[in-house]
Amino acid sequence: MIALATTTSGVAASILPGGRTAHSRFKIPIDLHEESYCTISKQTGLAELLHVTRLIIWDEAPVAKRIAIETVGRSLQDITGIQKPFGGKVVVLGGDFMQVLPVVPKATIQETINASLVKSYLNKQMQHMTLTENMRSKSDHVFNDFLLQVGSGIEPTDSEGNIKTPDEMIIKYSKSDEESSEEC
The missing domain is CATH 3.40.50 (Rossmann fold)
Known part of the structure; x- marks a missing residue:
């Protein structure tokens, strides 16, 4: 077949x-x-x-x-x-x-x-x-729960309908990160 x-x-x-x-x-x-x-x-x-x-x-x-x-x-x-x-x-x-x-x-x-x-x-x-099980985020329960809340429409939004990504999920960027990657 x-x-x-x-x-x-x-x-x-x-x-x-x-x-x-x-x-x-x-x-x-x-x-x-x-x-x-x-x-x-x-x-x-x-x-x-x-x-x-x-x-x-x-x-x-x-x-x-x-x-x-x-x-x-x-x-x-x-x-x-x-x-x-x-x-x-x-x-x-x-x-x-x-x-x-x-x-x-x-x-x-x-x-x-x-x-x-x-x-x-x-x-x-x-x-x-x-x-029912997200294999990609299986080991990260905080991220998994966040995805489920967004998908279910229960994650809070601002007046324009935008969702705020929790600070603990954001990787901070600094100019020194860019400089160190150029050295590699």
Whole structure:
């Protein structure tokens, strides 16, 4: 069986075995609209690969705009001829929805939320699974608790909605740090 690994960013793609960005793998157009399709002809090797693929893993999915994920879904339906989400393929959309949202330049908070996967029509058709242990911050309970509070929306914010990073989590910078690194 064939599984494809993809991710929203190039940095993450470089650490996945055989990984590629979603834009590269699925030929997602740069200028998207609600009825966009990926630029994949049904007579290509890529279309055949996607037709026989059983599993697609998309890491950092919360960073992708919902319209890009919906475009891939429509395109897989077109390629497979199956009118189920993602053309009936098993798709794992991974990432931490509590930490990141898509980047929408000069957008309001509501516009950014509307661009996210949680506002997609696909979201209601997905099975949601949650991991409960953050392996990266497992040994730092203070940082782990801080991340959970931020993600849950209970960390205090200022009048502009900004969160203050606790002083004990900040590494102080001084000019002498820069000078000593230049000596190395």
